[in-house]
Amino acid sequence: MRPDTPHPAPHTAPAGAGRWHTTGDLDAFLSRAGDFLRSRPDLHTVLLTVTDGLRTRGLHAYGDGTPFFGLLEEDGSVRGAYFRTPPHRLYLTPLTVERADSLAAHLEALGRALPGVGAEAGTALAFTEAWRRRTGAVPVPYRSQRLYRLGTLTVPHPVPQGRPRIAEERDRELLARWYGEFSRDIGESEGGRAESWADARLAYGGVTLWEAPDGTPLAMAGLTPPVAGQIRVAPVYTPAPLRGRGYAGAATAEVSRIARERGAAEVLLFTDLANPTSNGLYQRIGYRPVADFAVYDFQGQSSS
Incomplete structure (x- = not known):
């Protein structure tokens, strides 16, 4: 991270759930989360391709709003990540129910309003339930997808x-x-x-x-x-x-x-x-x- 780059804002989640960090600095995000994203290029394909598009085409490649990014650190390792390119929905890596709940707490503490979420099916369901409990927002299913790999x-x-x-x-x-x-x-x-x-x-x-x-x-x-x-x-x-x-x-x-x-x-x-x-x-x-x-x-x- 460059010396003049603001440090990502932390949110301390419940004990055992690690700590979420958020930033608007794409380089800072990738320097910390890049190895984690590359560890499962299949499940993380959307985060990999979208952040690559932002890096090569500019931060407004997908919308006029300012993107933001986040990662979960536990015991010195990254265990989860998210991004949003307004006006589009939040997008998450696969998370446990506990981590999804801690992310909802993190984003609520930051005052983030969300139009929706996309993620691996279990993660998406866990996050929508946590977000509903915390904000009262009603989740409405929009699309069910299947990820395939070529054999x-x-x-x-x-x-x-x-x-x-x-x-x-x-x-x-x-x-x-x-x-x-x-x-x-x-x-x-x-x-x-x-x-x-x-x-x-x-x-x-x-x-x-x-x-x-x-x-x-x-x-x-x-x-x-x-x-x-x-x-x-x-x-x-x-x-x-x-x-x-x-x-x-x-x-x-x-x-x-x-x-x-x-x-x-x-x-x-x-x-x-x-x-x-x-x-x-x-x-x-x-x-x-x-x-x-x-x-x-x-x-x-x-x-x-």
């Missing part, structure tokens, strides 16, 4: 007509439009940042298109940058009139191959458990379940 890659058959192509600068407008449509489809706001998302992905060849024999783009599948040996497939999108024809599966298989080619030890992706079609597709490609995750919104409390 043996299998290209789904029949392969649709066409071919894959890594997106180029000439595709920028299309990528931004499709990213906006994808965000609306999943009920999230891209916050007017579709163009910056497209620019960031184009910079490292982070989107592959499946195109028709005549060159018309039909679907896209993206890759996050490699961090801690993991790459996550995201997003996967086919315009509504073109769905059900195998384009997304073909694009996903291709980016999965590219991720392995780029040296990823772990290739990951999330699915919405409410969509049995996509869950079945990814398992046919070779993805195997790692853990379930859950997202909740909080009602009865203003967000900040």
Whole structure:
């Protein structure tokens, strides 16, 4: 930590629960929590990729609000972490019930209002119950997800007509439009940042298109940058009139191959458990379940 950097503000949790620290300094957070995050790149994939995005694209890459970060220290070791990039929800690493309760106490003491939370399913449930007890906020289930890891890659058959192509600068407008449509489809706001998302992905060849024999783009599948040996497939999108024809599966298989080619030890992706079609597709490609995750919104409390 630089000498002129404010020390993270501590909150002393109940005995045995360790001490939570919070900071707005991304470098300070990563210097203390980096080894912990890299210890489980699968379960920590979101924290790894989001903090990498903030580091490379700036602290307002995901919203106009000021991000904040936190970590739990017990006996000199980091045992948990969180972040929030307003206006988005709080995001947590897996925590025990006791640690989730101590985090709720920590954030309540700081006066943080939260619009929601996302985490491994058991952690998310424990935190929402602790937050409800402490603040009166009502948790509302928003989405249930499953995290998958690629095993043996299998290209789904029949392969649709066409071919894959890594997106180029000439595709920028299309990528931004499709990213906006994808965000609306999943009920999230891209916050007017579709163009910056497209620019960031184009910079490292982070989107592959499946195109028709005549060159018309039909679907896209993206890759996050490699961090801690993991790459996550995201997003996967086919315009509504073109769905059900195998384009997304073909694009996903291709980016999965590219991720392995780029040296990823772990290739990951999330699915919405409410969509049995996509869950079945990814398992046919070779993805195997790692853990379930859950997202909740909080009602009865203003967000900040």
